[in-house]
Amino acid sequence: MAALDKSNAHLAGHRERLRDRFVRAGAESLADHELLELWLFGVIKRQDTKLLARNLLVRFGGINEVLHAPLHDLMQVDGVGQVAAIHLKSIHALHVRGTQTEISTRPILGSWSSVLAYLKLNLAGAKREEFRVLFLDKKHRLIVDEKMGEGTVDHAPVYPREIARRALELAASSVILSHNHPSGDPTPSGADIAMTREIISALNPLRVTVIDHIIVGGQNTQSLKALGVI
Structure with a gap:
């Protein structure tokens, strides 16, 4: 139990430090895997997401490729369940929808x-x-x-x-x-x-x-x- 508590404390401390860096210095201060890891905090509560974020980037080649990957391909990555995969796809969908709204409000040319x-x-x-x-x-x-x-x-x-x-x-x-x-x-x-x-x-x-x-x-x-x- 003590070892488990120590592990949880380390995980919580790491997450807090990453959040604090994002607040103080902005997204520019985070590497791609750290930014992806930060997002995963809100979906995966009790798992170390650092390795998972790196594995996603290696598997698909970059953040944009991760977001564009089909749902079933995301779920093939160990540690990514349906909920996390859906949330990743929703980020891409929101970004696309927002950009589409921008080009819909004025002449494209x-x-x-x-x-x-x-x-x-x-x-x-x-x-x-x-x-x-x-x-x-x-x-x-x-x-x-x-x-x-x-x-x-x-x-x-x-x-x-x-x-x-x-x-x-x-x-x-x-x-x-x-x-x-x-x-x-x-x-x-x-x-x-x-x-x-x-x-x-x-x-x-x-x-x-x-x-x-x-x-x-x-x-x-x-x-x-x-x-x-x-």
Whole structure:
């Protein structure tokens, strides 16, 4: 019992010191594993979370990758139960929702940096390719962001006619296309360029403009408009 009390006291002391450092010096004073560990304090009460935080970062590669990991993958990490996994996913969902709200309140072309931040938050770290379309109204305000394809590590099936149909349903005037490269390299492939042109051709008769196609690789992005494809 004495050994158990000593262990609990050490755990409580460590947690208090980390909280105190966060209060005094802010998040910048904490390493990634410490910041993740600090969050885990509120979910896992009686377990040393230092090793768990490090294991999560090693397993997935970084904080953003941890938050973007599927629920069942998080639960494969020893010490992460369903409750902790759900809480981790909720952080990512809240961040995405907040950024989406920010870009929904004003014309997208006037807040392009926010759009890129939103796309990176939504797509960076995903282990499979996802193809998303931001449908915009005539004032370039976001109507909705929808996933239009999900596939493997290097391919997501996309159907230009389905994008055209959805644009018609939403009365969209323009779209921004985006997908991720799980490899981390945002350089467009020949297939990416061909698909972009197919989508442009499908939307032209509807007078729906493709503003750009952004490829997200890691924390970097590549604009097909900047490359002259659009």
